[in-house]
Amino acid sequence: MIFYFSGTGNSLYAAERIREQIGGRVIDMAEAMEKSQYRYEIEAGDRIGFVFPAYYYGLPTIVKEFIGKIEMNTTDSVHVYSVVTCGANYGAVDRVMKKLLKEKGLNLSAFYGLPMVDNFIFGYDLQNKVEQEQTLKNAEGRLRAIMKSISVNGKSDKPSTFFERMLTGAVYPIYEKGRKTRKFYADNRCISCNLCEEICPAKAIEMVDGRPKWIKEQCIHCVACINRCPVEAIQYGQSTKKRNRYVHPILK
Ligand SMILES: Cc1cc2nc3c(=O)[nH]c(=O)nc-3n(C[C@H](O)[C@H](O)[C@H](O)COP(=O)(O)O)c2cc1C
Ligand code: SF4
Ligand code: SF4
Incomplete structure (x- = not known):
């Protein structure tokens, strides 16, 4: 196992x-x-x-x-x-x-x-x-x-x-005390594919009017949503806008 x-x-x-x-x-x-x-x-x-x-x-x-x-x-x-x-x-x-x-x-x-x-x-x-x-x-x-x-x-x-x-x-x-979701948002490149909602292991994302909304105060901070969004639309505050993304080939 x-x-x-x-x-x-x-x-x-x-x-x-x-x-x-x-x-x-x-x-x-x-x-x-x-x-x-x-x-x-x-x-x-x-x-x-x-x-x-x-x-x-x-x-x-x-x-x-x-x-x-x-x-x-x-x-x-x-x-x-x-x-x-x-x-x-x-x-x-x-x-x-x-x-x-x-x-x-x-x-x-x-x-x-x-x-x-x-x-x-x-x-x-x-x-x-x-x-x-x-x-x-x-x-x-x-x-x-x-x-x-x-x-x-x-x-x-x-x-x-x-x-x-x-x-x-x-x-x-x-x-443990941090893990806040309030800095997450999707910018206007979002194509409403729902992937972020589907993969979130904390069930912290809900699609509302075609855009992801973070509905829990805390999550696991696993970075799956931000790295796996196919159009790099998800950001965490301002600093991630110009940062590279990473997804292991096994998930592609
Ligand atoms: C919230 C968070 C905290 C992390 N802390 C550490 C760390 O303390 N030390 C480290 O070497 N890598 C750290 N990393 C990097 C991950 O452990 C590393 O990239 C890992 O292989 C990701 O595995 P995954 O692709 O299965 O999610 C951190 C990543 C995240 C998202
Ligand atoms: S994964 Fe990206 S493109 Fe798809 S719904 Fe979420 S934010 Fe929008
Ligand atoms: S970082 Fe992970 S746990 Fe947090 S909202 Fe994104 S996918 Fe869900």
Whole structure:
């Protein structure tokens, strides 16, 4: 079983590649939440994976919520691993995951960080298309090494440092308390295709008179809507107007 969450496709791609290599079922945590599917049967010898992006050196709120609700029969002989895709640094996500899973009776056996294209368009400009392609090519070697390790129930990356734990502790609350939607809007390039409403994992977008309206005060800040809009009409304040967009080829 491979549970994943993904805004712009990096984590979906990693989850699918792992499935191709080691088999099993890929489960979208956002879809499972929507259907209130929290109970999963596991058997001795199973591998259980959690694949998702790092947000503010921590977990996307939806992943934290899903793990909090998950119900599994526990057995000692399962191999639980997690792969966190990121731009560069995932802070102490390994620690946070270990603690969250322990509360569910699951022992996190292996944790891996996988740098891919950074999609954090709220904060800075993204790589251009050529750079994005190169970054994805560079990520392949690391992904292969992770898949090889998972296939033999291998060991984790080195654990996060004291500094990384401090970083997560200081920065993650900014995300948890923030995540506001009030700066989102669609400019007049919007072609009313409805994609943003359909893909929003927080159900925070509703089409009103052919234009998206953000109907919740907070969302996951997954950047799917802003990056995947086919005409780049979605903005977050003024700063994103001239910034590049990013969508992993698996979603195109
Ligand atoms: C809200 C938000 C916060 C992020 N925080 C981090 C971070 O702390 N460290 C990092 O290396 N990348 C960070 N990123 C970049 C993503 O983790 C990275 O691009 C990830 O691979 C995206 O995965 P996805 O395509 O599956 O959504 C952040 C992205 C977003 C949208
Ligand atoms: S994805 Fe873009 S074009 Fe489509 S409805 Fe949303 S804002 Fe409009
Ligand atoms: S509104 Fe946009 S950024 Fe927020 S959860 Fe929905 S798709 Fe993601």
